[in-house]
Amino acid sequence: MRLSWVRALPRGLWGSPGVPELCRSLCQRPARAPTERGDTAGTPKPRGPQRRHPTEGDTARGDTPRGDGDTARGDTPRGDGDTARGAASAWHRHFQEIRDKERGPEPRDHRRGHLGGDTSWGGTSRGDTFRDDTFKGDTSSSPPPHHRSHQHHDDSHQQDPRDGDPSEPGSPRRGPAAFEAALRAMERWPPGRGGRLALVEAALAAMEALGVERSVAAYNALLRLLPRGPWVPRGPVQRLLFPFPRQQECGLQLLEQMERYGVIPDAETRFLLLGVFGPRSRPLRKVQRMMFWLPRFRHLDPHPLPPQPTRPGLAAARLGLHRMAGDPGATVTVIQPPVPDTGDDEGSVQPYIVSSQSPEQRELLAQHDPARAVFVEGPFPLWLRGTLLKYFVLRGDPLPPHLRDPPPDPERSFYFPLELQLELERGPWDDEEFDVDEVEEGPVFALCVPGAGDRRTLARWISALQEQNPILGRAPVVFRLNEGGADPREGPQTPRLGTGTPPGAGLEPPEEGERGGEPRKNNGE
Amino acid sequence: MALAVMLLNSASFHAGCCRHKVLLSLRAPLLGDSKLCSSYRRPGAEPAKKLSWQNADFSFKKGIDHLKTQLSLLKKETQDYLKGPSGHQISQHLLEQTKVLWQFRSQEDLNKWVISSDVEIGGKSKVYIKLGRNNQAALLYGTLNTEAPRDGETKYSGYCSMRSRPAVGSFNRKKYYDWSNFNTLYLRVRGDGRPWMVNIYTDPYFSHQKDDLYSYFMFTRGGPYWEEIKIPFSKFFLSSRGRVQDNQHPIWLDKVRTLGFTIGDKIDGPFQLEIDFLGLLNDRAHREEFAYEAYDKNTPV
Numbered sequence: 001m002r003l004s005w006v007r008a009l010p011r012g013l014w015g016s017p018g019v020p021e022l023c024r025s026l027c028q029r030p031a032r033a034p035t036e037r038g039d040t041a042g043t044p045k046p047r048g049p050q051r052r053h054p055t056e057g058d059t060a061r062g063d064t065p066r067g068d069g070d071t072a073r074g075d076t077p078r079g080d081g082d083t084a085r086g087a088a089s090a091w092h093r094h095f096q097e098i099r100d101k102e103r104g105p106e107p108r109d110h111r112r113g114h115l116g117g118d119t120s121w122g123g124t125s126r127g128d129t130f131r132d133d134t135f136k137g138d139t140s141s142s143p144p145p146h147h148r149s150h151q152h153h154d155d156s157h158q159q160d161p162r163d164g165d166p167s168e169p170g171s172p173r174r175g176p177a178a179f180e181a182a183l184r185a186m187e188r189w190p191p192g193r194g195g196r197l198a199l200v201e202a203a204l205a206a207m208e209a210l211g212v213e214r215s216v217a218a219y220n221a222l223l224r225l226l227p228r229g230p231w232v233p234r235g236p237v238q239r240l241l242f243p244f245p246r247q248q249e250c251g252l253q254l255l256e257q258m259e260r261y262g263v264i265p266d267a268e269t270r271f272l273l274l275g276v277f278g279p280r281s282r283p284l285r286k287v288q289r290m291m292f293w294l295p296r297f298r299h300l301d302p303h304p305l306p307p308q309p310t311r312p313g314l315a316a317a318r319l320g321l322h323r324m325a326g327d328p329g330a331t332v333t334v335i336q337p338p339v340p341d342t343g344d345d346e347g348s349v350q351p352y353i354v355s356s357q358s359p360e361q362r363e364l365l366a367q368h369d370p371a372r373a374v375f376v377e378g379p380f381p382l383w384l385r386g387t388l389l390k391y392f393v394l395r396g397d398p399l400p401p402h403l404r405d406p407p408p409d410p411e412r413s414f415y416f417p418l419e420l421q422l423e424l425e426r427g428p429w430d431d432e433e434f435d436v437d438e439v440e441e442g443p444v445f446a447l448c449v450p451g452a453g454d455r456r457t458l459a460r461w462i463s464a465l466q467e468q469n470p471i472l473g474r475a476p477v478v479f480r481l482n483e484g485g486a487d488p489r490e491g492p493q494t495p496r497l498g499t500g501t502p503p504g505a506g507l508e509p510p511e512e513g514e515r516g517g518e519p520r521k522n523n524g525e
Numbered sequence: 526m527a528l529a530v531m532l533l534n535s536a537s538f539h540a541g542c543c544r545h546k547v548l549l550s551l552r553a554p555l556l557g558d559s560k561l562c563s564s565y566r567r568p569g570a571e572p573a574k575k576l577s578w579q580n581a582d583f584s585f586k587k588g589i590d591h592l593k594t595q596l597s598l599l600k601k602e603t604q605d606y607l608k609g610p611s612g613h614q615i616s617q618h619l620l621e622q623t624k625v626l627w628q629f630r631s632q633e634d635l636n637k638w639v640i641s642s643d644v645e646i647g648g649k650s651k652v653y654i655k656l657g658r659n660n661q662a663a664l665l666y667g668t669l670n671t672e673a674p675r676d677g678e679t680k681y682s683g684y685c686s687m688r689s690r691p692a693v694g695s696f697n698r699k700k701y702y703d704w705s706n707f708n709t710l711y712l713r714v715r716g717d718g719r720p721w722m723v724n725i726y727t728d729p730y731f732s733h734q735k736d737d738l739y740s741y742f743m744f745t746r747g748g749p750y751w752e753e754i755k756i757p758f759s760k761f762f763l764s765s766r767g768r769v770q771d772n773q774h775p776i777w778l779d780k781v782r783t784l785g786f787t788i789g790d791k792i793d794g795p796f797q798l799e800i801d802f803l804g805l806l807n808d809r810a811h812r813e814e815f816a817y818e819a820y821d822k823n824t825p826v
Contacts, residue, residue: 260681260791285823288822288823289769289771289822292822293769296817297742300742300744301720301742301744302744303744303746320747323718323746323747323748324746324747324748324749324750325748326748326750380717380749381717381718381747381795381796381797382717382718382747382748383717383718383719383747383792383794383796384718385718385792386792388794388795391748393749395749427620428616428617428620428621428622429620429622430622431621431622431623432622432623432806433623434623434625434711434802434804435623435625436625436628436801436802436804437630439661439662439751439801440659440661444749444750447748447749
């Protein structure tokens with residue numbers, strides 16, 4: 001909203017004298033790039049010709065005659081695109097093609113009439129988004145390569161990245177490079193207010209599929225496409241009246257996505273936002289907050305994982321076992337390497353078995369009574385930031401009270417006490433024990449992460465453990481496997497909702513063949 | 526025009542954050558305040574069959590029974606009051622360094638907690654709670670599903686939570702926990718490696734602050750061994766409707782209402798958490814008063 005009459009007011013009312021000039025001088029407004037067919041895209045004044053309106057309404061058919069020059073190029077993607085995801089906007093399709101074909105994007109025009117204003121936040125008027133008076137290249141001269149139907153763009157924003165094929169796994173560089181190339185190409189297109197917003201939205205949605213959602217550089221590159229200067233409110237009066245709401249929301253959406261993926265904005269992001277939105281705007285406040293809180297939350301994890309995501313497989317199993325074993329002296333051994341070694345079907349012929357046992361656990365197992373059984377329990381879940389591992393535990397049951405060692409007889413030694421319980425003038429102010437019955441669980445003897453959780457693999461594990469722990473040859477080994485994992489039956493326990501008093505935490509009916517515990521516990525075998 | 530713009534703005538700015546609506550619908554049943562429920566019924570919500578005032582049953586016998594239970598509760602409260610602060614001897618109250626708040630050994634202990642998930646806003650996560658092996662711990666488990674409900678305004682989804690029921694005294698009066706003697710929260714848990722969020726709700730005096738929540742993170746290691754996690758209260762930061770606030774202050778521990786655990790780490794898949802007990806500890810080695818700066822952060826850019 002340009003309130004040019006504000007300039008008639010006393011200067012103090014529209015902000016400090018330097019602010020608009022400062023913003024403009026900081027970042028020059030980029031020269032308007034001419035469109036491909038060399039039309040006068042730079043003139044802001046003339047409104048779009050009337051024929052735009054009918055073509056805005058019925059989109060696909062209306063432009064086909066003009067798109068003749070490009071039908072060859074336009075048809076093939078349209079064929080793919082429409083059949084697979086006919087409702088996505090042209091921007092999304094553009095990113096789609098980058099992902100699919102990994103070539104540089106062809107410069108394409110698109111209609112912004114619908115895309116710019118209506119975002120997925122329904123019910124907003126378009127009073128603030130300017131009609132494309134600046135952008136008329138599309139109608140007459142510039143090539144509209146594929147004119148797709150724009151009717152369903154509202155709900156297309158979320159669905160596109162998931163519809164698209166994922167970027168090739170073997171090309172970690174191509175995703176970011178393709179994204180950069182796309183942005184560079186789009187930079188050349190004539191600016192117009194609605195178009196940039198749609199571009200940003202489509203790019204944000206496509207980032208995850210291209211694999212650049214955690215890189216600050218990608219977000220900065222995206223921010224460089226926004227115009228610097230026009231969206232800066234002039235003075236406190238305009239700032240008070242929520243200037244450029246759609247545009248600020250676009251900036252906020254970009255920052256929300258950064259926050260969601262835990263990307264910390266850097267000084268360049270802040271500088272770009274300052275140029276685009278001006279000081280004391282919502283995106284800038286949000287960046288201030290992000291730069292305050294995200295670094296504080298980044299390193300809170302007392303057991304941090306390596307920053308690169310771990311792919312499921314042998315390496316993840318090793319990492320998981322190192323993490324779970326309480327002892328740094330625990331040895332992690334690969335009992336059986338996977339066949340084939342690497343790739344997506346790692347371990348499809350022969351699954352890997354990785355086992356871990358620390359010296360303490362070995363001692364405990366050596367002290368275990370061979371007449372009592374040892375149990376192989378599992379599978380239990382272990383998450384390594386997005387990768388789920390299933391591990392198995394070799395453990396024994398706790399001894400029943402009548403089999404535990406009695407306290408030492410004080411008459412065994414007359415010269416010094418075998419057990420001391422000194423009060424040492426300690427009162428409740430020194431007592432740091434919790435008054436609660438301790439959970440009794442048997443000792444853990446070994447841990448294992450196998451590629452497959454069937455009994456043969458686990459038996460192979462046990463026989464490998466037997467080399468270091470001969471007692472396993474004599475003690476009976478019982479397999480307590482719950483094939484369904486810890487999942488419940490899909491049952492009646494769905495949490496009920498906010499009408500009236502909610503029920504207490506529902507008790508799941510005990511499952512048979514579950515962690516096997518209750519009926520077989522403390523049998524004194 | 527300005528008003529219309531402001532209304533539009535507020536409508537669209539809130540669209541991105543679904544949590545405030547969630548908190549509204551979450552807390553309404555918890556505190557029995559039906560004013561907070563709006564008339565819009567979210568996709569996952571059950572239809573309101575009966576209004577809360579229609580549930581009132583005016584039978585004489587039930588009234589007498591109710592009165593009897595409340596009077597006995599009142600009697601117990603008076604006896605506790607005469608015994609000392611919060612029902613203990615004053616020496617114990619002043620000198621104790623540890624306190625067990627909730628332990629999970631029986632079904633009644635489970636009934637003191639309420640579980641919820643994003644089913645309330647139309648999501649698809651599932652959460653269940655049961656007693657673990659040998660009735661020795663509580664097992665909170667389920668599946669997280671980050672698919673957002675298709676209602677046009679929710680962008681993110683996927684959370685499950687377990688919150689304690691607020692304490693209620695005789696005649697349904699609010700009772701608060703007084704944790705001012707302690708400075709650390711002690712949790713004995715066994716997780717599966719997923720990070721959780723611990724939230725404390727202190728009933729505020731002003732209703733404007735009713736969405737205020739003090740939160741911090743709980744990182745589990747996973748594995749077969751129990752973990753003892755100590756979270757000092759100085760680390761809890763203030764958030765409201767899911768947004769961390771600019772003006773931070775340390776939590777006031779004298780009027781705590783509920784404690785809750787939430788998981789929402791944006792990863793689809795099953796989760797589980799076993800909790801042995803929750804307690805308080807006065808860690809004398811911890812001298813920090815507050816971990817975050819309390820000065821004004823909205824400085825001119």
